[in-house]
Amino acid sequence: MEYNAGRKGKYNSAFFVRNIKRRNLMFKTVLSLFIVVVLALIIAAVSNILIRGYVGLGESIRSPEIIFSLKLSLYTSVVSTALCIVFAVPIAYGLVKVNFPGKIVANSILNLPLSLPPVVSGVSLLMLFGGTEFGRSLADLGLKFVFDVKGIILAQFFVNISYMLRIVKSTLEDINPRLEFVSRTLGCTQMQSFFKVTLPLAKNGLIAGIVITWARAIGEFGAALMLVGATRMKTETLPVSLFLNMSTGDLKLAMASASIIITVSIVSLLIFEIIGLKNKSVSKIG
Amino acid sequence: MEYNAGRKGKYNSAFFVRNIKRRNLMFKTVLSLFIVVVLALIIAAVSNILIRGYVGLGESIRSPEIIFSLKLSLYTSVVSTALCIVFAVPIAYGLVKVNFPGKIVANSILNLPLSLPPVVSGVSLLMLFGGTEFGRSLADLGLKFVFDVKGIILAQFFVNISYMLRIVKSTLEDINPRLEFVSRTLGCTQMQSFFKVTLPLAKNGLIAGIVITWARAIGEFGAALMLVGATRMKTETLPVSLFLNMSTGDLKLAMASASIIITVSIVSLLIFEIIGLKNKSVSKIG
Amino acid sequence: MIEIIDLNKTLGDFRLRNINLKIEDNEYFVILGPTGTGKTVILETLAGMYKPDTGRILFDGKETLHLYPEQRNIGFVYQDYMLFPHLNVRENILFGLKLRKTSHEFMEKKLDDILKMLNIDHLEKRYPATLSGGEQQRVSIARILVLSPDIMLLDEPFSALDPRTKQEFQSELKKLHREFKTTTIHITHDFNEAFALADRICIMNKGEIIQVGTPDEIIYHPVNEFVARFIGCDTMKNVKITAV
């Protein structure tokens, strides 16, 4: 038997050591390079907006229209994100844990809104809730979506649900099924086990999903525009107001709205980031 | 000592058993309900488009313009997705594994494009690459983005990189660091360990990220429109052609383009789904 | 009483073959066998993780096929602990009790007793990722002891403990068993442990049961050469001393 391949010292030779050092250093350099390039791109692009935007910011932040749209944006994005969580989590669980015929097809259909341009999503929702008997009966029941704030939420939900789902699903797939099983031997029903074990273990993925969904909801306007229009002080979210200003050719005002969106999202993302870190320091190894 | 709380039979009483049965059944029913509701919503909405679109489909699919934009869409979305992977993976790794000052801030900045409406992203890229000395020097070097196909790729990259990053990051966070450590004791450099252990373990998250990024790239047009315009047979992607048809009031043609996008993405998502399943059956418990 | 009747279960290439076992109430039943013979699979099937391919499992005469794991009132200690990584030691241990709506004082009292008994009171606020192997194992044992389940399934519960600690817990467990007579199925590799604890021992090999009997029967009347060789190693001399 030749158990002496690579015997003592072979891999420890000066050359080998230096080589590894160099390669690890290179790795770190490459990592930093990638980060710096993308950071620079984003900062350069966004700061262009901020520089132009902050000139008009003081004025526009006080206008009742901007205040209205800020509030509307926050309201609709929070509600639609909450709805996405409520739907995506159980669906993802079902898709991961339960086998049923047609699962692959169901999966692909649930991914569909991902690739629809928002305008198309908007038109299709309009057709469904505006143009069909079904939509009219819903409207009679008080669930009116066309030209209504509820429509903004619906549009954001439709446009975002697939994102949430994909992310939550991929997280759930990585959870050890034995942990859930153990919780059931300890007395959990399937649902309790889901809430007490699966969901907390999926925390990182959930946070990612919420951040993405919420950020998208704050920025979405293509679909909502189609479904509810852009009526001043009624269905005018921040991005709609931005779009309106943009198409008036009023670049300064538009950049001001954009600056507000950017500011709002920087602040919220920072908060998320900090909350995330806090949670982590509790449950991970130092 | 009272170790006899819940002695024999207590939790096995007929009532308890029936109760648990009912609750587990309820859980499954609720799961199915959620899936059915969202599936129905998506199918109803999308089929509206397909029904209208397939009328004009036969004609439009043969037009050289549609064929061109289909090809361009596939080309740009594949390239930009590849770029997103190339950048997002090392960056996510750096953000998860390496501690550096300003990490939280870097993180939030990298999330920023998430919440920018695409048009704003487009404008900011336009300012950067069209209106500055920097952009002009790049163009002199042959890296021309404005009015160029390269610009479509850049726009898709800018709009999508944050998604990819978020998803990959959350997946990497859930990987046991000891596994990487073991690979290093076996002789991997940091980079090898990354490619041979971390990356394969992040597979589920990566697939989710690729699906989302690619699907978004296929549907994106707001940012690209700003940066590269919409020149027939040159920078006309599928969604741009759809947008243009829409603005000439040609709903039928628009729905035809939409149908093509939907068809393309159903097919690709199905393929992804099937590939994903195959991979899984190899490496997971039955 | 647990009855396993003609149980067959195939997992990949592995097959549990014609398992027939009757485990009496209050019995302390130990399963011994080389690695990879299906000991863990039997426990998991009893607990409801796998559905048998054929055969029946009866608890007190009742068919269990359609009982969910949570209806079987079983405590399971996994070979690799399976602590909930998002909960600290205290929360891990109280996990089952909290589901059972017991009074707060009772819960605290019980927790205290168990923490002391297993020498882990200083770990109450720690998360599993920071615990040593033996510490995790003790938490995993504590997690089911607080529940006093009808049946305890212990998959090598002491494998990560040093001999002193192990011995302490063995006698503690024996005492508990004498007091509360919980039916226990215990997998181990340690003959000392097996012979010290078992009312009856089951020897398995390659998915089959080779012999079931009291420790004495196994030692003095092994049914075949495999059993004789399997237990007839050096430690045997020692075993006889401790077991009797």
Place this chain on the structure above:
Amino acid sequence: MIEIIDLNKTLGDFRLRNINLKIEDNEYFVILGPTGTGKTVILETLAGMYKPDTGRILFDGKETLHLYPEQRNIGFVYQDYMLFPHLNVRENILFGLKLRKTSHEFMEKKLDDILKMLNIDHLEKRYPATLSGGEQQRVSIARILVLSPDIMLLDEPFSALDPRTKQEFQSELKKLHREFKTTTIHITHDFNEAFALADRICIMNKGEIIQVGTPDEIIYHPVNEFVARFIGCDTMKNVKITAV
């Protein structure tokens, strides 16, 4: 030679205190101690997982502080195996060899030998999630044996094996060690194992080293009551017999 000089390392509430050890080339060094005393932490520090707070670690007189784990040419068998879940048994075992650009035939030959030696040739295509505890442990051992590292760090490498298999591997390991004289640090709870394998034994408690010596020294001249009590349990009688 491995020298550990005045090593201190704090992890949460736990602290490794003033560890001083000198392990000779070719020595088989066993660490014994109650659970949670820092045995695993020492190995992980040697392997480069943790940076010492203070103190130095020298390999053959060279400072290791700035050596990456992959530069230390160490083989590490984890208490809980740590197999790569995405690779099958064959790929897990060949993981290290593939990095070293050995010839194909050499690799296959080596793989074959090891698979046979550890009795896991039938598992070659299986994934870790489907393996029993003992099977995973053997794959984890095989993964480092194929590499013939300068130093082997074994954290309870036989804890999930039945006594027969364990004994087989012990003698196999002893044989390998005699032949190739790999410096080995081995953590175990099993006194038999310790005394059968060790050139020297180190007894630890609560983050400190209590005694280092040959098996005989430890048995006949324990430095304090803790050591005496820790090793002075029933199995001792047996130990003396096997050890000598």
Place this chain on the structure above:
Amino acid sequence: GCTGSNAADTSGNQDSNDSEENTALVEENTENEAETLIVYCGAGLRKPMDEIAQIYEEKFNVKIEYSYAGSAQNLSQIELMQEGDLYVPGAYSYYESAKEKGFTENAQKVVYHIPVIAVPAGNPANITCLADLANPGVKVVLGDERSAAIGKVSQKILEKSGILEQVEENVVAKDATVNEVLVHVSMKQADACIIWEDNVSGVEEVEIVEITEENNMIKTIPVCVLTFSEKKDIAGQFSDYLVSEEGVKIFEKHGFKAITE
């Protein structure tokens, strides 16, 4: 009921006109390498402009590259890019804004852009004239007056007829571009709207109700050469072609009306 209101105010009906028509024939470009012109163009003009580009390239070996967007969005693009050759917005007023910002010096008029009332097929609210938009219970969608060219015009038209306030009460939504207005009406979400005549050409779901000439405010589509252009002569030639008989014919084919003065 319908009453013809104000007397025709010719100067108000049309955008002011300060350039002479230039129909001089363009000379063929004989170079082998095709020159390229970048043209910012209102997205609503896509059909005729695409067709013209094709013909023009064949004839004169000059490639036309469009950047289609809303006319004002085009203006933002021009402002940011500071390059390109021509600008063809949806209404004359955009030319004026561009001139103010110094992007161009003069324009030629191409065709009229005529606002009309559009109603869903079948005309459910029985709209017959502008004043009917003010009838109680009629659901009206309009373009947003800030962003859509059509929005601004509609507001002015309604103002001129003195029914702006009543109509505003009937407005169920305002839309950011003319596209959404059209979609909303064609899906029967509203009883009437005001859009451009050419928007409706080829759309079966809507019917046109013309606005009487005296109530209407007809807009003109201009073409202007940008000051940044480095190929002003070629750009000028294309501009001339657009306003030539040949160019206008193509516009007419797509529902636009030729300039008639």
